[in-house]
Amino acid sequence: MALNLPRQHLRRMKKIRNRKGYDLNISGAPSDALATLSVPATVAALPERIPFIKPRLRVKTGDPVQVGSILYEDKTDPRIVFASPGGGVVGDIVFGPRRVIREIVIALDQEETAVTFPALTETDLDGISRDDLVARLLEGGVWPLLRELPFRKIASPDSRPPSIIVPLDAREPFRPSPERYLTEETHPLFVFGLNVLKRLSDKLIVFTDPRRKGICRTFKNELTHTIEGRYPADDPGVLLYHLRRGPEDNRAWFIDGQDLLLLAGFLRRGTLPTERLFVVGGSGVAERQHVRSRLGAPLKHLVLAEPACPEPRYVVGGVLRGYRGNPEGHAGLYETAVNVLPEATERDFLNLFRPGFNKPTRSRTFVSAIKNVPMAMDTNVNGGRRACIACGYCSDVCPVDILPQMTLKSILAEEVEEYLAHGLLDCVECGLCSYVCPSKIELVETFRQTKFEYHKEQVS
Amino acid sequence: MNPVRRFFDGLHPHVSPGGKYEKLYAFYESIETVFFAPLERTRRLPAVRDSLDVKRYMFLVIVALIPHLCFGIYNAGYFARMASGLSLAPVPVVLTGLWLVMPMVIVTYVVGFFWEILFATIRKHEISEGLFVTCMLFPLTLPPATPLWQVALGISFGIVIGKEIFGGTGRNFLNPALTARAFLYFAYPVSLSGDNVWSVLVGGAERYVDGYTAATPLSVAASTTDGQTVEAALEALGYSPLELFFGLYPGSVGGTTTFLSIVGAIFMIVLGIASWRTILGGVLGVLATAYFLNFIAGPDSMPFLSLNPYYHLLIGGSAFALVYMTTDPVSGTHMNGVKWFYGFMCGLLTVLIRVFNPAFPEGVGLAILFMNCFNPLLDYIEVKIRTRRRVPNV
């Protein structure tokens, strides 16, 4: 809709407010500085980290590969293939339990070569059919960058989404600020990318936080919405929750800003861009900044300095959604952040009786609640597992108005209709409910699992 | 090393799996984490968690109740000595109060823990800190003269019937402390109601000294007859509004003071551990109903109908119960919207029971238990309304 209107109409950005959510008061924010790293010795693809696919290898150890060579495909839809983030030789292929493919490591050559496709200009784009465009994205292995709500799996190449959402924001601690990769320089490429998306869907939604003044200025013609509010207001699912009018709007696609640049760069140049901007943050590491490196770079390579704590935990992604990474491993396709947190080691004596001057909390049960300075967080669960005490904190924070405590009950009772009616599929997996729960119930984990199982039943 | 740490480390092997007392692990964990913050690393998302746990949450409710306990000790001692004609100097008053109240508190905790450990062991779950609160609330609702065996029986009933048979903390829909209180009320009406249970005789005294009336303000209000206002009748017995506000009259151990209840309410609301909606709803319910009774009261109706509505919050345990009993998160309504209704109805029923049912001088406990039964339904209605408003996503 918005898309087919002339440009001037787009200038009237719609404003949305997200009233719930929560911004963590956590220290260890990265600086805005941007370091360019040397080329790492290896890069890798991580099939394990692509949800809902059944990977099948197309290479074996010792095979020479180019940038953009196909490393593996999805068994359930072999059109979906994954491109190599580097040129060189396939080294280790790391398997996990039950033969899941963890990493396909590529030892990089000095001079990397790349698989080349014909470059696509703006005019070519107007001439090419939608089917051909889809085919090109699939062939080039960049299709997996497009993902589909509500399951956040790779978009289905055969469907036409009701809309495509491009979030240009980062509210989770800590992810790269979009200002670092959305600049005057990358603006034309970004616009090209949007034009590609316009061929895929009739409706395009590009949004940011109104406080990101730079983005609002440079991208004023492209932005369709601004959304103000706390984390996870940057999530496409949250925006969709506020915008959708009917069930037909649910299956929207989304693509991260940086991924769109990658996709556009691939079409424009004909080769897969391999550069990736990461952020290194968290109180467990002293040198915190943005780094320019490679897709699939080794975590140790990104975290330059030795961690500043005895037992560091590498969280790949933000601290709420990221997973525990193996420090010897690599970053996956969608990853843009490594946060190093100190593992919990101490048991505070008489903690219960102390006012708590440096205890980060969303509640008001520690004195720290009145001071608004970021505090260090470790990986302590901070309490024993208890039965739900119905405090309602989880539903106070849920950005999409799920009632997590109630939804959990219907999941445990296996009332499928009921938990769907509660909006389980709207869950954006932000993790806030688990974060705030004083009973330390693994809410988000249960929701993810249930969504996963439900999806499995749907496709089979 | 910290000697407390050494003590727990010494115990740990015995309660761990394979140890002699492995069945007591839940109890060990419960007490050990009072002293040492638990240490467990996140294994699932998200990697970091809020510092608040149930232990602190419940502990803060107890903090709010401590002033009530202290006041109750003083108050019980004061009226016991006054009734027995003994000196009212502060030190003996406190000592008498301690002697009267602490055994009740201790018996409640010991018996309460016994049941909780038993069920925690059978069901293999943790000891929920809600127990600490229940065991603090219950003695505060009792007359100081309650025999200890009744205290033990009451809390047993409250925990076993009010909570555990429904599946334990989190599944119970009745407030366990109130269940315990109501059980005693119905099982032993003689020793727990009437005018002579609120002041204990101490120091060998055999009956109340001459001129001492042990009537509680509520029974005064209920028994005032035509031609006199309740306010005047109370005043005549020395219960000025200020004394009522501070709770300086014979009554349940900790439940008489409206002043401390307000302090506690503010404390818990500021900390976000009690629902202001429920409390405010309750206060509004009391006032609205009492005003309505004022309005319908004719010249011939009983004086209780015309009682100044604010008195309903000053006399009896209404303020205490509306602050601490309705706000139990588990047995209260879980949804925010119906909290207003739930609170309001508790207030409304309290006044109605007080005024119209001579069998029950205090109605607030029964009102809350009665409303507790409807809470699952109220929640169900609100959840239904809210889910119906969603754009479906299936």
Ligand code: SF4
């Ligand atoms: S239910 Fe989902 S969306 Fe809501 S707070 Fe939990 S993780 Fe976030």
Ligand code: SF4
């Ligand atoms: S935050 Fe945890 S304890 Fe509180 S209502 Fe939600 S699930 Fe229950």
